[in-house]
Amino acid sequence: MKTRWMALMATILLAGCQQAPSVRDAWVRLPAVPGRPAAGYAIVRGGSSGNDVLTSVASPAVARAELHESMASHGGMMAMQPLPKVAIKGTVGFDPGGKHIMLFGLSNDLRAGGTVPLTFGFDDGTKVTVDARLVAAGDPAP
Numbered sequence: 848m849k850t851r852w853m854a855l856m857a858t859i860l861l862a863g864c865q866q867a868p869s870v871r872d873a874w875v876r877l878p879a880v881p882g883r884p885a886a887g888y889a890i891v892r893g894g895s896s897g898n899d900v901l902t903s904v905a906s907p908a909v910a911r912a913e914l915h916e917s918m919a920s921h922g923g924m925m926a927m928q929p930l931p932k933v934a935i936k937g938t939v940g941f942d943p944g945g946k947h948i949m950l951f952g953l954s955n956d957l958r959a960g961g962t963v964p965l966t967f968g969f970d971d972g973t974k975v976t977v978d979a980r981l982v983a984a985g986d987p988a989p
Contacts, residue, residue, distance in 0.1 A: 866895040868935060870967050872989075873977045875950065876943075877959055879984035885957075887912070887948035887965060887979060888988075893935035894973075901933045903968035910952025912965075917944050932970070943988065959983035 873889035893899040904912040913929050920926035925944075933939060933946060941947050948965070957963055962978040969975075980989055 867973055868892060868894045868899045868901075868967070868969055868975060870965075870975045870977045873965055873979035874982055874989050875957075875963055875965075875979045876982050876988075877957065877984055878953070881955075885909075885950040885953055886943070887950055888941045888943065889948075889965070889967075889977070889979070890938060890940050891933075891935050891967065892938045897936065899935040899973075900970040901935055901939075901967060902931075902970050904948045905966045905968065906950065906964055908954040908957060908963045909950045912951070913949045914946070915949045916946045935969075957981055959986065 869892045871890050871892070873887065875885050875887045878885050887904065891901060901914065904914065906912060914931070914933055915927050916930050917925050917927050927949075929949075930946070939946065959981050961981045963981060964976055965979045966974050966976040982989060
């Protein structure tokens, strides 16, 4: 009886646990021209609440980071606009040609083949830090 009660309590406790948002496969395309911004990409998965909202990305190696989205504008030209936040329902890809992270004022120490920490901030205060791979402007995406 005691074992059955302990198993029931463990199940109840685990059911109440919420999975936090996660970030994987983060990488940064370094600019072709020094002093220009870089672009960051990753896969962001929402937590078990289903109501996660990404509000920021930061790094000690950049002056500022902004969430952006590329989209086709009039005449088929691509345009980019800042996003104040991104709702994360399930999994959201930050990919070339779509949602991405613009990184301004990069440290001069960043080199292809290295990594840079990126901290993803969510509206509930959760922060997820990952090491993003640095890729040179002309190299293929990882």
